[in-house]
Amino acid sequence: MDNNIRKKERGMDARKWLKGLAIACGVMMAGAVHANLSTVPDETYKALNLDRSKATPKETYDALVKRYKDPAQGAGRGTMAEYWEPIPYSMYLDPTTFYKSPSSVKEVVTRQECVECHSDESPVWVQAWKRSTHANLDEVRKLKPEDAKYYKKEKLEEVENNLRSLGKLGAKENLKEVGCIDCHVEINTKKKADHTKDIRMPTADACGTCHLREFAERESERDTMIFPNGQWPEGRPSHALDWKANIETTVWAAMPQREVAEGCSMCHYNQNKCDGCHTRHEFSAAESRKPEACATCHSGVDHNNWEAYSMSKHGKVTAMMGDKWNWDVPLKDAFEKGGQSAPTCASCHMEYEGEYAHNMVRKVRWANYPFVPGVAENITSEWSEKRLDSWAATCSQCHSERFARTYLELMDKGTLEGLAKYQEAHDIVKKLYDEGLLTGQKTNRPAPPAPDKPGFGQFTQLFWSKGNNPASMELKVLEMAENDLAKMHVGFAHVNPGGWTYTEGWGPMNRAYVEIQDEHTRLREMLTLQERVNKLEGSKTSLLDLNSNSEKISLGGLGGGLLLAGTLALIGWRKRKQNKA
């Protein structure tokens, strides 16, 4: 559709055609210039079948976009599309699939008219944009090398080089501004826009037109987040495929409560858009470097990264001293030139071997969820040890390497201790399920809606329930894994002792264990009593069928220990492994 519009407009506007010619010349001249994206990992070049030393911006962009838009590689509605319907708001979460240009506004407007009208219609958009770098490119061109933001001048040159390669900017043309029409229609090549046909919600590839490096960096998460034995699906967990992770989760597709489900999508949309971290329309880089930029999504009962960090000494120093730091310097200069004295999310997670990039997953080892089958066993693998070394280097900016390594060892071992505690509780409940003894299991356990299927301890049960599906104990042990153990690891990982010992992690897991053991014992006592009444009645009509309970009553006391070696019997979790990131 976009192409048709462009053809029509060219037909109508001779100057545009001349400009197109100039741009084409620019492209030819720039054709030999390769993109030189040093911060993009080799894995991505390999995956895209590109030669790092030669690929032009256009070649790089085209290869990235082809994959980005490919439904077979995670774009769009996914394989469970038949089970769910979007709601009206969904168009803002997956614009490529659901967005429609507004039909209520008929105006066909120029660049300047956008600004004028929206100064009344949605004034804060315009105010924020006017403060942005996008609206002040000439200011950027005037920056002196001693200015903290000088790197933006180089960035602008890189952007213009990208645009020339893509045929969006003439060889000697400078980009004057990035205004409404540039992002919401097309960069630098449109004079007018028709609201009803041209307006788009910018997706990541739209941002990537200019910000090719950053686009390539974030897309590189697909290539660097690959567990050695398929513990997680390829490219996950990551921002680059978080939408796929969302819509390919059975409970998300199955839930009739679409507005609740879209709560997941409110964070799981980084695959589609960049404004989760770069708040529109000021797009302040300083803002996106602050830890709060990550907090809205990386928080809560299942991955309390923000809470763990912000209550740690690291986070508290940032809270206390951060207003003295210069957040305008790029991440690589944050400590030395910015005066930063404690780590932020970005300074640890965007760093890899001394460089900073929009790839947060190159050092991932535990992936927040230690119970996922194969993750714990992998933690001493060569793959994982290499990543541990990278972490040790990260921590060694501020600590001795010995300090870093002893702490990282503490983290790994402590996480395994939590896993073992969980495992013991899990086995008790799993055995009850296998025996058919969970509350209501034989009488009142409706199947979940499609595409979900019945099973034990599924991720689904955190959000869907009916009758006695799931049983209370079953949900409790599921939450031990998904929430308490995850938080315990996250507490370790963010150096928050209350996060793994007392308030979160071990304390809550101890409580869950106690409740599961208690309920287990009471359930067995009830079964025993039912059996005795059966015998008194001389009947065989009891709902529950259990003999010789006295032998089984102490089962809760077995198990446990470190049952990790070899085959972690976490069969019940496999479903999640396939469906969720």
Add this chain to the structure above:
Amino acid sequence: MDNNIRKKERGMDARKWLKGLAIACGVMMAGAVHANLSTVPDETYKALNLDRSKATPKETYDALVKRYKDPAQGAGRGTMAEYWEPIPYSMYLDPTTFYKSPSSVKEVVTRQECVECHSDESPVWVQAWKRSTHANLDEVRKLKPEDAKYYKKEKLEEVENNLRSLGKLGAKENLKEVGCIDCHVEINTKKKADHTKDIRMPTADACGTCHLREFAERESERDTMIFPNGQWPEGRPSHALDWKANIETTVWAAMPQREVAEGCSMCHYNQNKCDGCHTRHEFSAAESRKPEACATCHSGVDHNNWEAYSMSKHGKVTAMMGDKWNWDVPLKDAFEKGGQSAPTCASCHMEYEGEYAHNMVRKVRWANYPFVPGVAENITSEWSEKRLDSWAATCSQCHSERFARTYLELMDKGTLEGLAKYQEAHDIVKKLYDEGLLTGQKTNRPAPPAPDKPGFGQFTQLFWSKGNNPASMELKVLEMAENDLAKMHVGFAHVNPGGWTYTEGWGPMNRAYVEIQDEHTRLREMLTLQERVNKLEGSKTSLLDLNSNSEKISLGGLGGGLLLAGTLALIGWRKRKQNKA
């Protein structure tokens, strides 16, 4: 008492008499000036039987104060006064009713002596006041139009006009300062104060003497917070009647633990005083505009507005960028002149159709508590749709109207999804109660203390318990409504997806539902077994009387769905509706 003192003093002080005469002249001259309170809604003028185009400050003030002090309209100890006693600290929460001038300090002191002595006695009071606008009125008079605080100059002129109308300031007299004696005794007309007789704690009407507009705005909440079918009592929930809401709650009056109960009063005192938002004695307007000013009260398990907002992108942008914003500008200029780039509590809740006022309730539709009978049914009424339109206009300052409306639709529908989940759990427990089957219901369910009365699932049970009143399941479903569902809605309303999907709201409600279903099934199994033993004994002596459990055991699987249309069977909640705001 105040009047007697004034008479005596006049008898002693001829100059004062002359000044009184001058003031009286000022009043006469100013008599024709009407108050011109454009930000006070028509509803209030109508309720007070005042003509907006003519009412003088004095007429407006007198009408407001008459209602404000009327016990029949919410002032003072209320209708349950016989059941509770104040504690010593209560004098600071309802000064009109309980405050006594200090008997331990005998000094009769001048304006200047207050400051001198308290610079030693309570130095931070004095330091804060010295920084306040109250102590620096001449600075305000010097402000230039380009100053962010220039509006304060106009405000001061309005204040002086009010005082002249009230006979507290001469026609040509300027207010020199607002010092201790002005608020704690009487504005501008006292030379000396006797600690043992004259000292008062300033209530809202004291602040309103000068700040008539703000007093009228906040009192207008009584007139604009009126649900169409009495879903809530008139004027509630609001700040203007929050004290009444407190003391007319049966459990508050009934609780023997008065110090615990006064915890409620620590927030529910805005009806009586203004310093909940305007911290004494600096009374910084910039401070009261910040979202943290609302946080101490609007937070916690039953209405986590602060948590939901502060963890949302809106709140996080404020946390990250707020230190660059100019908080000294008035709310109407916050975005454009103050550089604000995300909403605060004040910028959304104090706004109505483009104007800002001390009325936070003109757009209230859900009132935090979706389970309150009639609220959900009302959400598509004309009354509610009009308020929805006002919200859409509010959001459209920063978003497109389409974005705003699709999100607001998401919020409404999602809240109803939560309500339906709660309803299904509620019906299970209510049925057990109707059958007399809740734990201990027939053997160990003491009545609550007066004025509370026995009943199912009452607000009371959140704070009072004895024996098996309430039963565990009963409290759990009560908390689903009062806490989890409330938080779910608040999460939606503050655009915090973790607040409605996972961490708060749906996740916890799913858990509560599972536990209720589980306990229900186990209870029915126990009853079945008891019945079988009864039969074996040939006896009829079982405490619990239940036949044919096998038919009822799957009850948990029924109900649910969207049972909202028509008559929401929330009979158990009606008591709360009458008693709490």
Add this chain to the structure above:
Amino acid sequence: MDNNIRKKERGMDARKWLKGLAIACGVMMAGAVHANLSTVPDETYKALNLDRSKATPKETYDALVKRYKDPAQGAGRGTMAEYWEPIPYSMYLDPTTFYKSPSSVKEVVTRQECVECHSDESPVWVQAWKRSTHANLDEVRKLKPEDAKYYKKEKLEEVENNLRSLGKLGAKENLKEVGCIDCHVEINTKKKADHTKDIRMPTADACGTCHLREFAERESERDTMIFPNGQWPEGRPSHALDWKANIETTVWAAMPQREVAEGCSMCHYNQNKCDGCHTRHEFSAAESRKPEACATCHSGVDHNNWEAYSMSKHGKVTAMMGDKWNWDVPLKDAFEKGGQSAPTCASCHMEYEGEYAHNMVRKVRWANYPFVPGVAENITSEWSEKRLDSWAATCSQCHSERFARTYLELMDKGTLEGLAKYQEAHDIVKKLYDEGLLTGQKTNRPAPPAPDKPGFGQFTQLFWSKGNNPASMELKVLEMAENDLAKMHVGFAHVNPGGWTYTEGWGPMNRAYVEIQDEHTRLREMLTLQERVNKLEGSKTSLLDLNSNSEKISLGGLGGGLLLAGTLALIGWRKRKQNKA
């Protein structure tokens, strides 16, 4: 070892010998100067058998260090050392006991070489240090009296006086800087350091070499935190003995999960080191004055001081206005000269009778844990009333004394109300334990690992569990005491009404009470039914032995009230009293 090295070096370096002589002269000259530590309480001079009017810095320091390093007085591995092993990271928590100089680095380096090499090795250390006062002593010497930091000049003179007394600085020598070698080897007297032998982790006595006053202040917590009847062990709870409190807790020593246990140590190390509050290597005094400096440790489920404060009006004013305050002024000037308008942790807890010191416990009355036997009974004692008076004086900086006293009364009475609610629930569960009726008590209650011993409701059970030890009800009532009641008191103490009424404290205690009563009733019903089946079987083989349940079934309704007078039957807690601070 250190001494041997020094002797060798002297043998090798004549200039050093001469310097040593000069220092010795300095000591002799300075010998008559006494330390003059006005902020150190008399109790400490008495405990150390020192004459306040005469003791030199050296005498004071030596006496303090002798006690500080004495295993019989809390240093080192403690009395349960045989039960636990350190992990590699432990060396950073108790360096005196576990730290080893790094064997991997062979360099013997000068003061300057430390800086050069670590600018590459661990650059942020060096950057932070370069911003510190330690690296800029000459800047301090230039401060003018009108400068907010002028007090640092006097502090530096005091430090130099201390060093002269200790023979570490010549009589006329000025301290040039405090660099790596000064803290990590020895102050001012080393030219070179051998990584493999000389490097130490600075413990509090190392900091105390220069900062004698602060060292003495913090050590004074041992002498001023002594409950009148041994409610807590002498000197506890305090920072000065928090390591001892940690390692002498049986569950800490008993837990096989050492990495989890070291989570406790991550806060309980202030006895050993100063960097819990004074973040290395900038050691910003302004930072350590901010409330966030205390937050990482003083937060969480068992002592949510930070949460209670930061959500109170006090904390919110600090959050809103703190960026305008001058945190560089010393605490005594914070309100008047710093512009502070709300209390911080430091301004209330480091203050005592108008002076500020590194002793946070001189006004302790409740010690966070109202259930500890004897604490509640003591709250109206003369000892406690004197401390209450000190609190009233603290609060009276910003409030009237009457306001302060009525609020403190509210706090005390409210805390007792919470204690009574807890007590009633406790008695129900304790009775079940005494009857042997807790879930699995007779069949599946393994003993805890040594040095722990079996018992009811022990602190241990918060972190250790196996089979049905503890029972679910037992853990619940334990958490009522350790967590909910503690948080309720902390809510009162930090003026956070949601902290004692609804969200924390009373609300959760009410919930726990209801669940305990419910489970109690159901357990009795089960026992009754088992008994009936026993009779039907004519057998005596039931696991549980209970007659005449019908009389006992309403036990839950008894007890309660204010059972505090005389003998609080909290026998189960005594173990904790001995073991935990």
